[in-house]
Amino acid sequence: MxxxxxxxxxxxxxxxxxxxxxxxxxxxxxxxxxxxxxxxxxxxxxxxxxxxxxxxxxxxxxHQAALRQRLQRASASPVVSLESRRARRSWTAPAAAVGALAAAAVLAVVVFIPAPPSAPPPSVAAPTVYVTAKGEHRSLTLEDGSRIDLNGASRISVRFLADRREVTLDDAEAAFSVAHDTARPFIISAGRRSVRVVGTEFDVMRHEGRIAVTVRRGIVEVAQGADAPVRLTAGRRLRAEDDSTPAVIEPVAEAEAQGWRTGRLIYRQQPFGDVVSDLGRYFDEPLRIEGDRTAALRFSGVLVVGQEDEIIRRIEALLAVSATRDGGAIVFRSNDASR
Amino acid sequence: MSPRGQNEACDGGLRNAAPLLAAYLGKRADLIRFFAARLNSTAAAEDLIQELYLKVGAIDPAMEVRNPSAFLHRLATNLMLDRLRQERRSTARDRAWEDGRKVMLGGQAVVDEPSPHDAVVARQRLERVAAAIEALPPAMRRSFELHKLEGLSQAETAKRLGLSQSAVEKQISGALARLSGSLE
Structure with a gap:
């Protein structure tokens, strides 16, 4: 070398x-x-x-054991290697373009690759697993200098190969700051979708099938299947409800985009209605408040994004409300029956 | 693997002392190569060759040795066999590639913060080696993995694959050649 x-x-x-x-x-x-x-x-x-x-x-x-493990994992998940091969082939052209542009600033390419229906979770291919406990917030610095801020109750797998850097989000919320390396693209797999970047800052959330990509810095190009790529600029978010639904691109407030950084939603004397509205972005199930007075209750506290049960528990502990599941929705009711 | 050339340089003045000693000094590095392969450890081979030096130094310089190289080999082999008899236990090698700072969290092995530069380099190398193994022709890869990763002897590998031992040896060395080529 x-x-x-x-x-x-x-x-x-x-x-x-x-x-x-x-x-x-x-x-x-x-x-x-x-x-x-x-x-x-x-x-x-x-x-x-x-x-x-x-x-x-x-x-x-x-390193017999490590190699055996690594090779067995790779062969146990042929879909992952298939994706990677396809990825490399289809990204040949964009990668060259990226090389030129990335020198000036930052540019990232997001490509969605539909996987075969029988796809096992890609996580099996990853040798290094990072896990955070509920409520834990952890900053990782990878060997290439990339940083990952992991929110609570997250699980990601990282592996570095000669020609690419791979991160698999099993169920995670993570903010990425990817070190620039055009020779080794950084590929993030979240469900059946892959996010490929060369060097930029963005957030990826994957939780119960939902995925969101929020760009903090630089430009991300989004392609889905054979469709023409869409540009995702800083302050925009791409969101999809599950692996098979089309993605939606929406503007996202700076504070909201930065919410990932801390992994927490912080409230000081905010109307509970606003809190529930915020949480609606993170919960799969619809959230409802019964009663105007309940919605007007003032809430103060810190909620860790990504742990729905924990959030509900905390709300119940901090505010005189109880949550019940009712017809597929989570309903908050005031404990004070008179309200 | 470092041949440790300094010793030879220091001992250069002794070259004329005796033919056997001169042969030893000339072949020291090669002896280490040979015995490192037999012992599966360069460090053990170096120790052995150090010990051999003491033996050679004690031999009467007037003694005639027809084939110094073969003689040195025999001496070293005897030392090696003594050593192997003394310590049968195999030394566990360091597992730098796997990162020592592994902790368990929720039943899941978790590697803590990526560690110092060394571990980083080692991990990258692991990935490169793994990728190179994956790129081997299937038959070659199979033999190589059974022998090197699954720990089967060449004979066992041959039996498992229904091949001759020389065919297996060829595949293994062929795999090694390709790997060393692709990692260059």
């Missing part, structure tokens, strides 16, 4: 590899030593070739 390393030709590599294997045979003895010595004598390149092959051989031994 380093410029100083001279190249070893293929024949020499093969001979060196044969020696590495042959010398490890249980019966390798004096005859092998003499033959090996004679082979080595033939030139300094031979020693270097042998040493390199040996270093690799020993590396593989030292």
């Amino acid at each position: 380093t410029p100083r390393r001279p190249n070893i030709d293929e024949a020499l590599r093969e001979a060196a590899a044969q020696w590495v294997v042959a010398l490890r045979a249980p019966d390798a003895g004096e005859a092998e030593w003499l033959a090996f010595e004679a082979w080595l004598e033939d030139g300094p390149d031979r020693r270097m070739a042998y040493d390199r092959a040996t270093a690799l051989w020993e590396d593989i031994d030292a």
